[in-house]
Amino acid sequence: MFELKRDRGNPVYLQIQAQIERRIASGALCAGDVLPSVRTLAKQLRVNPNTVVRAYRELEFRDLVETRHGEGTFVAAGAEKQAQPRALLAERAREFVHEAKELGLTKEQALAAVKSAWRSSGKPGKSGQVA
Amino acid sequence: MFELKRDRGNPVYLQIQAQIERRIASGALCAGDVLPSVRTLAKQLRVNPNTVVRAYRELEFRDLVETRHGEGTFVAAGAEKQAQPRALLAERAREFVHEAKELGLTKEQALAAVKSAWRSSGKPGKSGQVA
């Protein structure tokens, strides 16, 4: 059974995504397993089907699931291997957040640090130093 | 001289904030130094004074600068010590981004991981909301 916490800044589609991801990483969902249809899950969670679609789509983008029009959505082959490094990254994220909180940063500031790092890592040409 | 890159997802006020912070961390700006007035800097960067105000306000919240109504904005005493751990965090952010990119994540997914970690991390009071 899937569960949601409805509050802003905690998008539903990301929660759905994360829950499926965890089940794949833990082995509760295996390659070939069928996921609830978008309508079924949407009804269960009392959200719009499109919200579930969005979660499924991102999982598909990362090759964790496979959707077949008219048939359903399935756990992809090799999904577990995809999901595990993700779990590792979640651990890194927790470490980063821990340090940020110790410095008294707000969530926005922590996110800004990541965004900034993302930009400057993208273009190894110049290091973003301005002064 | 301050510089901006105008693109979405890279808020101007955060860029201003980051540049001032770097100058403090590097010693280019010292305690007591006066910063450009909000209007001066706004004119120079071709943005609205309020955008500069927002940057200054967040820096003030973190005790990096001190604003005095009618006088100006100054680098706060002890600002350098505040700025240096921040630079360390930027390093952590870079490491995190590096790993995320190796996993083939998009920026949005990496940010989602941080957001998720932020939520699930302890809720010690609240995280110093600014606005």
Added chain:
DNA sequence: GACACTGTACTAGTTGACCAGCACAGTAAA
């Protein structure tokens, strides 16, 4: 007091993220 500077506060427009509503299209079994 007049003036030129400084920061402050309120309001509004633009944009994007998120979610919902609804119609459309593919698949499979009776």
Added chain:
DNA sequence: TTTACTGTGCTGGTCAACTAGTACAGTGTC
């Protein structure tokens, strides 16, 4: 073919983040 399921695509509403416009208020010098 019909029916009941499946996913897809388009559109619009709501909300928050970001930025701008404009008026207000404090400080210092003449």
